[in-house]
Amino acid sequence: MRTGPLAAVNADKDGGFALTSKKGLAFATLAQIARSQYEELLVQPDSLLQDIVPEYVYACKSVGEKLQDEQLTEALLSIVAEGIPQVCDEGLDHGQVSQTCG
Numbered sequence: 001m002r003t004g005p006l007a008a009v010n011a012d013k014d015g016g017f018a019l020t021s022k023k024g025l026a027f028a029t030l031a032q033i034a035r036s037q038y039e040e041l042l043v044q045p046d047s048l049l050q051d052i053v054p055e056y057v058y059a060c061k062s063v064g065e066k067l068q069d070e071q072l073t074e075a076l077l078s079i080v081a082e083g084i085p086q087v088c089d090e091g092l093d094h095g096q097v098s099q100t101c102g
Contacts, residue, residue, distance in 0.1 A: 005067065023072050030075055056080060 007025055008017045032038075057080060064073025 003066070022067065023069055026072055027075060030079070053080060 007022045060076040
């Protein structure tokens with residue numbers, strides 16, 4: 001299960017589970033949180049983002065490479081591209097996040 005294309009998810013029955021594709025599960029999750037009743041709310045300090053963003057990007061790329069699925073990687077990274085400040089190269093260490101790039 002760890003390396004294959006399928007994932008086990010809890011079912012609505014006690015102790016039950018269902019098998020589904022990891023790719024489909026990721027896309028379904030992203031589709032659900034993109035619905036209008038959900039609102040993105042960023043409450044952590046900017047300094048925390050400097051630590052989290054590079055780690056999240058690394059994790060997304062690792063998952064995509066392991067599953068050999070570039071579309072999944074792009075879907076996972078789209079959250080960062082839409083909601084996190086840009087990462088700039090000028091004057092910043094690798095992966096450091098800047099509030100403004102210009």
